[in-house]
Amino acid sequence: DAKTTQPPSMDCAEGRAANLPCNHSTISGNEYVYWYRQIHSQGPQYIIHGLKNNETNEMASLIITEDRKSSTLILPHATLRDTAVYYCIVRGVKAAGNKLTFGGGTRVLVKP
């Protein structure tokens, strides 16, 4: 699976949009971009994933550049409960299934 690069930390003001960048310059054509987050010591929580089109769900939006070498996770209205470590993961889908490889992630602190 391709490697990802994320900033180690970022702050965000409550009520504002949080834009979390991720670089994955070696991504291949059949690999998806997944986002998970881990709120202090809890199990990781699935947020969203995409292949090449932008995606939106009730939690967030995922913007993938046309060349697919980077993406941005957008939390439209950050709340204090969004404070967490956010992981960008590139994952292929193979017949035998595929593990998730977690990097260091971005530690997001939402401030009042």
Added chain:
Amino acid sequence: NAGVMQNPRHLVRRRGQEARLRCSPMKGHSHVYWYRQLPEEGLKFMVYLQKENIIDESGMPKERFSAEFPKEGPSILRIQQVVRGDSAAYFCASSPVLNEQYFGPGTRLTVT
């Protein structure tokens, strides 16, 4: 629809004892993954199982660790003769086919 369930949530074992961690996947999910998170470290993949089969155990330590997912009942991660270095949070995830993985709350193992 209940989420992934793990028990016990906290487990204390003395060095040399056995630890058994249980994971009940979400209803309809036939794929189970185990991950370990050592203190102050990221999540690391351990093993991927389908019913009665181990598909990928590339992340499992060579000795003392085993996993199973029987036809009936939960998936079990078994650690024999625990040592202090086994103290960690162990997370189970499940997925339907090869889609996004949903994580349980984890079992925190403390070896004294």
